[in-house]
Amino acid sequence: xxxxxxxxxxxxxxASMGLKMLIKVNLLAISQALLALExxxxxxxxxxYAQYQGSVDTVTNTTSFLGIRYAAPPLGELRWAAPxxxxxxxxxxxxxxxxxECYQAPLGNASTxxxxxxxxxxxxxxxxEDCLFLNVYTPGSQVVATASxxxxxxxxxxxxxxxxxxxxxxxGAELIVESNYGVITVVLQYRLGLxxxxxxxxxxxxGAPNAGLLDQNYAFQWVQAHISSFGGDPTKVTIxxxxxxxxxxxxxxxxxxxxxxxxLFRAVMTSSTFLNSQYNYNDRIPEMLYSMVVDGTxxxxxxxxxxxxxxxxxxxxxxxxxxxxxxxxYGMLTFVPVVDGTFIVERxxxxxxxxxxxxxxxxxxxxxHEGNIIVDQSITLNVTDYISTIYPNxxxxxxTGAATLYQNLGSNVDQANLVMGESMFVCPTYYMLKxxxxxxxxxxxxxxxxxxxxxxxxxxxxxxxxxxYNNSQFITAFSNSFMAMAIYETPNHRYTPGDxxxxxxxxxQHFTEMIFNKTSEGVPHVYTSTTDMxxxxxxxxxxxxxxxxxx
Numbered sequence: 001x002x003x004x005x006x007x008x009x010x011x012x013x014x015a016s017m018g019l020k021m022l023i024k025v026n027l028l029a030i031s032q033a034l035l036a037l038e039x040x041x042x043x044x045x046x047x048x049y050a051q052y053q054g055s056v057d058t059v060t061n062t063t064s065f066l067g068i069r070y071a072a073p074p075l076g077e078l079r080w081a082a083p084x085x086x087x088x089x090x091x092x093x094x095x096x097x098x099x100x101e102c103y104q105a106p107l108g109n110a111s112t113x114x115x116x117x118x119x120x121x122x123x124x125x126x127x128x129e130d131c132l133f134l135n136v137y138t139p140g141s142q143v144v145a146t147a148s149x150x151x152x153x154x155x156x157x158x159x160x161x162x163x164x165x166x167x168x169x170x171x172g173a174e175l176i177v178e179s180n181y182g183v184i185t186v187v188l189q190y191r192l193g194l195x196x197x198x199x200x201x202x203x204x205x206x207g208a209p210n211a212g213l214l215d216q217n218y219a220f221q222w223v224q225a226h227i228s229s230f231g232g233d234p235t236k237v238t239i240x241x242x243x244x245x246x247x248x249x250x251x252x253x254x255x256x257x258x259x260x261x262x263x264l265f266r267a268v269m270t271s272s273t274f275l276n277s278q279y280n281y282n283d284r285i286p287e288m289l290y291s292m293v294v295d296g297t298x299x300x301x302x303x304x305x306x307x308x309x310x311x312x313x314x315x316x317x318x319x320x321x322x323x324x325x326x327x328x329x330y331g332m333l334t335f336v337p338v339v340d341g342t343f344i345v346e347r348x349x350x351x352x353x354x355x356x357x358x359x360x361x362x363x364x365x366x367x368x369h370e371g372n373i374i375v376d377q378s379i380t381l382n383v384t385d386y387i388s389t390i391y392p393n394x395x396x397x398x399x400t401g402a403a404t405l406y407q408n409l410g411s412n413v414d415q416a417n418l419v420m421g422e423s424m425f426v427c428p429t430y431y432m433l434k435x436x437x438x439x440x441x442x443x444x445x446x447x448x449x450x451x452x453x454x455x456x457x458x459x460x461x462x463x464x465x466x467x468x469y470n471n472s473q474f475i476t477a478f479s480n481s482f483m484a485m486a487i488y489e490t491p492n493h494r495y496t497p498g499d500x501x502x503x504x505x506x507x508x509q510h511f512t513e514m515i516f517n518k519t520s521e522g523v524p525h526v527y528t529s530t531t532d533m534x535x536x537x538x539x540x541x542x543x544x545x546x547x548x549x550x551x
Contacts, residue, residue, distance in 0.1 A: 043143040045229050049088045052095040056141040061181070062173040063143060065136040065230070067099035070222040071215065073130040074191060079310045080198055080207035083132060083218040099133035101166030105193040105321045105335075107374075108328025129195060129314055134188040134219055137172035138230050139181035150233035152487045155186045155223055155265070157216060159243030159272070159453070161333045163193040163325055170460050178459065178476075179483035180495055184232040186223055190215035190248075194321035197335035199281040200290030206306045209281040209340045213251050217343070220252070220264040238486040239359075240269040242456055247274035250432065251337055254348045258356030267361040267489055269482055272370055272452055275428035277391065277550040278347060281338040285392075289324065289334060296320040329389060331374035331420070348428075349546040352435040362440040363485040364429045368450030371421025375413070383407060383415040390420070391549050398545045405538050423549065425452070427539035433507050441491050442507040442531070443481065446517040447474075474524040477501040478516050501526050511536075 043063055044053045054065035071083035078084060104127055139151070154175060158165035172185030190196060196212025203209050224234045241249045249268050252260070279285050294300050297316055299308035309317075321335075328334045339347055351357075381389065384403040388394055394402070402423075406415040433440045445455040447469045457467040459479040467475060477500050481491040491504045491514075505512040511531040519525050542549065 043138075043141075044092060045143060045145075047226050047229060049086055051092045053092050054136075054138075054143075055096045057173060058141070060173045060177055061140060062176050063138045063141055064173060065095040065138075066097055067095055067133045068136060069132065070134050070188070070219050071132040074132060074195070074211070074215075075129055077310065079129075079195070080203050080209075080211055080306070082208045082211070082214050098166075098168035099135075099189065100128035100131045101168065102131035102189055102192045103127040103129065103195055103318050103321060104160075104165075105163040105325040107161060107163070107325065108330055108332040108334065109326055127318065129191075131189050131191070132215055132218075133167065134186055134222070135167045135172060136227075136230055137176055137185040137187075138232075139176050139184070143229070144231045145229045146231055146233070150228055150231050150236075151182065151184050152236040152238065153184045153186060153223060153227050153232040153234070154486045155188065155220065155237060155239045157188060157190075157239065157241035157245035157248045159241065159245040159274075160192070161274075162197055162212060162244045162247075162336050163321075163333060165192070165244075169463060171462050174460055174462065175479075175483065178479040179487060182487050182495070183483065184227065184230055186219075186227070188216060188219040190219070193325060193335045194293065194317060197337060198290060198293060199279075199286035199338045199340070201282045201287065202290065202306045204281050204340065206304075209286075209338050210251075210343055213248065213255075213337055213343060216248055217252065217255065217264070224262075224264060235266065237265040238267040238269060239265045240271070240482065240486070242271040243274050243453065246270035246272055247276070247337075247428075249273070250275055250348050250352075250428065251344060253358050253432070253435075254346075254351035254356070255343055255358060257345050258351050258354070258358055260358045263358065265359055267363075267485060268359040269363045269365075269485055270429065270432065271365050271455060272367055272425055273364060273429040273432060274425055275348060275431075275551050276333060276336050276424055277393075278337055278339060278344075279550050281340045283338075283550075286338055292324055293317075293320055296324075330376045330379075332390065347546065347551060349431055349543060349551050352431050353543075355435055355437075357435055359436075360439060361485070361489050362432060362436040363443070363482065363491055364432055364440065365443040365445055365455070366426050366429050367452055367455055368444060368446045369417065369421060370425035370452045371417040371419070372449075373452050375416045375420050377413055379413055379416055381416070382412050383419065386412075386416045387419060393548050393550060394545070395548070398548045401541060401545070405541060421452075422535070422538055423542045426535070427542045428551070430536065430539050431543060437508045438506055440507050441485075441504050441514070442512075443491075443514040443516060444529075445478070446515050469518060471518070471522075471524055473498065473500060474516070474518065474526070477524065477526050481514070500524060502528055507531075 054063050056063050069086045167187040167189045170187045172187050175185045191212045199209035249270050294305045297309050297312040299305045302308040383406050387402050388399050454468045457463045484493040485491045512528050515529050517525045
């Protein structure tokens, strides 16, 4: 008789199976509980029109809310219109991925300036419009909403010549760490190029010529309404921009004739202030650009050209956006802010000259060689021809006067670099400094080669290729000056041990600037220096002819 042996008694086998099932059930319950706890630990902010859930970075001990919609999608009838309130959204929106960037366009690359002539030839007709988002970064892993008080707020406006750039390039958490967790950061996006800065009589009558600037202004209003939900103080807002972002800061300083009510910020910071020619919305060049868009969309025969252009396919518009910008003179921009008579009521230098300003304090920093990357370094034009090319409204007297200032300052390339760098970047910085008077400080980023834009990596250290001078002592000195300004309304507050920055002096009192450089041995060298009086003399000339340069 054959015996059958069971390795495990049946009762034990059933018990094991039950134990396994129990373990599985318990593990599932534990997993679900952990997920629930994780969800509870990840902050959710209720803005009224939507709830957004951010994400925590345990490495930096910061929380980010990415892709918050601050305005309605600027589509259809909202093309070239003032921004409108965002739609109401049900449920919890995940704010964990970078938002769509606005349509981008290239810099001009033509060897001549098409706007020197009285007409423009047609350009061949050949990203997302839905891009009005901002990113909010807060210290810690929990957001503490406050009815009053809260942390100071930095609102950052990206550069890119009003045609390039996006919030995704800038990790606002880095500013929080640099501030010793003393600020909240907001990085905003705004309509660019043709989509943000189309002007002309028709746009004025049926839309908004400075749509991109109005987007920024609307984002500032959003900050006033909602930043307390993130633990920020709306009365302690500093706006900061680089390049066209700094140019945008100028626009908001002079907006509404320098009297925006209620105030939207208390301090302003500019990195490489950019003030290009800013024509009236219906001047020759804005109207020529509008005509190019009308022709490029086959809307010329329509009695309501703006409605026709608004109905055009977005790919057609983006092709025009790219082609028109690319067809501009080398390094120059076509779709830029204008004097619209409502938001920007007059040329910025006029308002600055009156001392009518939004904002109470200014920290302004430039680079030593702002113009070089915007000038064709193989240029063969002499300085006279170069000036007449970039300023098409200059007459013989203005051209000769400006050329005389630079004719002995190096080669024709050197002179062009200086003309561009000083007239559009450095001198507008001094216009701002003079306007703010006793409430302003000036710095220069001089790390070689000192080109436009290379300073950004010293405070946004993950930006593109990172810091050009990766020295922790220098980065602390440079970035802490901005953070101190935003927190304490002065760059002189030292909150990090070992900060090597000397005492800042107010520029208007002493014409003293802070120079951020390094020695030939590679050691940080931060020191004070007196402003070059010859440079100020050239800036006085540029200001005197600003009616012709349209600044």
